[in-house]
Amino acid sequence: MAEPLALKDHSRESQIFSDRIVVGCVLLALLTLILIARMFYLQIIQHDVYTTLSDRNRIQLQPVAPIRGLIYDRHGELIADNVPSYSLTITKERVVDLEETLAALATIVDVSADDIKAFRRRLARRQRPFEPVPLLFRLTPEEIAKISVDRHAIPGVDVEARLVRHYPLSALMAHAVGSVRRINENDLQNIDVRAYSGTNHLGKVGVERFYEDQLLGKVGNQQVEINARGRIMNVIDATPSVPGADLILHVDAGLQRVASAALGAQRGAIVAIEPSTGGILALVSNPSYDPNLFVAGIDHASYAALRDSIDVPLFNRAIQGQYEPGSTIKPFIGLAGLVTGVITPDYVIDDPGAYQLPNNSRLYRDWNWKIDGRGGHGLVNLQKAIYRSCNVFFYQLAVKLGIDRVYDHLSPFGFGINTAVDLPEARSGLLPSREWKKRARGEVWFPGDTVNIGIGQGDILVTPLQLATAVAILANRGKVVSPRMLKSSSQLMPDSKEQLLPDIDQIAAAYWDLIIESMRMVVHRGDQEWGENGTAWAYIGRDISYQMAGKSGTAQIVEIAQGELYDADELEERQRKNAWFVAFAPLEKPTIALAVMVENGGGGSEFAAPIARKVLDYYLRDYESASELEMRAELVSKSVQQPSLR
Template structure:
């Protein structure tokens, strides 16, 4: 039998009321928490979130400074900044980089080298920094991309200044070049000073004077939209441009020096003896530094690196060669000053020299010998036997003592990177470096500038300038003056004297100069072919052996490969009575200093003394 169940309406009403109250309390609690959180956001954290909000629309951008310019002594520009456009990609804002590169290639030519450079830069730059995929775009390419820019988020055209070297190989080894900052340099530079800067000096003057040329970075606050494009500039602190450098270099003289080498390789340095100013500094062959500014291609770099002519090698400051007979005036002066010889005392040259109780013959370049010669004849005719005897009498210690003040064996301190110091051999040096004793025969060959003796063309030119000035050794310099931002005139760099060589007798120095004049004016002078009627030249020829000839062998130049022939050297200063220029020339594998190197020196001196455009 069915029995109906009655509902307890009172109980259900109480249960509903309790649930409603609980739900209301929970809602009120949650609402209170929400209100408290909103109050925290709006009141307590107001300043913090206001800053974050502003940062979403305001961006601080660095303003890279304009790099300083470089001029020669006559105002000819050697390094400048040219306006250009580059196509740049910001990886962080590109979703599909491969697709982007593929489509960009349909609009603008992008080579494999461009892609390799882009990938190399991408590997060590931060993702939010823009990276160039193409540089030096034409006006047509800029316009073509501008029409299609909306298709490529994260890609944009950037206007910039690109370093340019108008004289190319003429000044390459002196100026060096700038290049993109690499990973190693990022670890050493001050990041705040280089914010927004992509390039830095790699070698030469560009590196030595990097801090001066670079300038100081500026800043600007810009308002940007959701796409990251700048709407307006809010605040700006302009950058401070780098200083301009005015060099001692005469670019016209530099070009004459290079052209004078013809097809030969070598180096030449010309210095003003009164100031230490480097008037010309040539390393032949050279290269085009513009290739390195935005990243040289692998093919071009390999061609430079593997070339037998070594165009990247700066022979003027890094080439270390035996000075050969160009050292004889300095050793002759040491002999006079030390009282070992007199200028007029004659020695007999039979064509060879032998040490007491030794059978080995140290041969003269002239097989039949020079006969009776004094100091004047020995320098004018470059008699080796005279100097074998003089070197033996002086000994290696005294030789080194008299040569060192001229700067042999140490860096000149020139304001350029990469200089080497050469080698002035001495007893202590050999014991320390080779753990061997010094032998008498080594003293003899040092006396004619062979053996361990090594010098750079710059050292040789500096020593020649010191001789020309009567013993005042000035530090060679390339930068003559610096003009900083806001200064109306360039500020002259001081002339720095490194040493004043003590002189025992004025006549000794005069004797050496007269002997060097006989080199170019004497009937049997080894450089008599460059004698001229306009000014007198005091010079000295030299030959540096590339390999050692055995006792009974004969040197036959015409049968040797070019690279095995002797180096040709020549040093000179002029006018001899009031020197204004000192020159050192080395022609690699050139053979004879008088016929090969001396004419190059004369061409340089002619240009400077007879066609002076300063």
């Protein structure tokens, strides 16, 4: 290169530079145009799209959970209310290190591997950044305190509150009222998800289930402006939620307590009904469980323990348990005998202590075969057959009636039919018939099948609720009522199930009188010679201030759970007969009818009757001031209608 010779050509260089500057300016203009075009595209052409996106960002339609209706007993005692429940949440964006945070929390409160797994699932499903995701539910006050102390050291961790169902009476009302439980995957397919967008719970058992639609209330909405952290900055528009209906039940919490206490630790059930309405005053099934466990979401081990317990606490004996009624069926068989004319009030048999069908060697023994050396009750009419609970009388009466007439005259009392209005789990028991046997077993009906039906054994099955209802109809002298929980409500209820059965009105008053008088004698006929007192008199009839009608029953148990799970002693105890007692009182104007069943309790008069007596004593304790109670109840129902009560 001959560089030293070349001179700088200033004008040419200046020209080149100017040319390049022009090119640069063209490029600059081009880039500017690109920017303007881009901005025009975003801000003018796509403006609507981005306005929508921007609004969707900042405006959120949030469900406002309705307050679930409260449930009261007939005197205004709270059975189900709503209390705040606290959960521990983590906001991932505010957390420094998620693993460290979880580890740090585990040192403060109990966090199981399952909790963390469920948390990660929820975390993956969240909708936006800064959305808090719950890790633990239902924190105890101690846990809240512990977390509060250390929270400043663990960013992103918060404690949130929301209202959840609470049952202040715990296990006492579990079988009477049922409970709400957490909504699971299956439920999601059966419910209107939008109606439940504000809540995690659903009434799944009992009254909570039956009146779910009314208790739930209507979910509200609020349009809120939120920031990127999900914090509400401004409420733009709100549709308030409509609280669910408050319910007042017939149930009397005081009576329920007494009934439950009377049953004590024994397995069994008590159902008490107000004969005039069919309202259920008490519904006890023992053992019970704490429904609050299910609200929070029960852990697997506790649930398995409840489910697999030999005492089946989750099983509602009062409405699901189907048992042979034993001798408590006798008043109804006797009435059938009178109505059909098969027997008259004066009809007498001489009870030899056992009964034999013609051409059959099988001996159907009376209950006092072993006790009474002679056996039998001697000369027995219907009245004595009831107050002495003579089996032979009813064996031959049942056979004379035949199964068809037994069926025809027992079903009007609700045997074999589920007439419960608002107890969704109630079962229908079994009143056998020829058709039933053919259908169920493929066999024809034998006269021998009828013999046992006469004393409430064999194929006949009743639930304690059914038996109590039948007794209430008896107390009403044929006016049929359907058992129900709901007494009144703060809101209009849809028409409930219409009464299934017509009133029983073709029976002469004299027949009702005879049966009821016989039942009165079961309790009140005393101080007679041997074998002449009412069966329950010695146990409950000596010192009674009011008149009642009753009938005991002692029934073979239906089936025994066989298996290596239960040891021999326990099995033996569970082979014992079930004790029954049914009653209504006061005699002249019955206000309560009940059925008591003690599983494997033994003799009905000895073991079930005293329990029935305690329940009746409490309910009739101030028979005179009953009107005062009514007034109180009315006051409650009035005050419930005002929202101030919640």
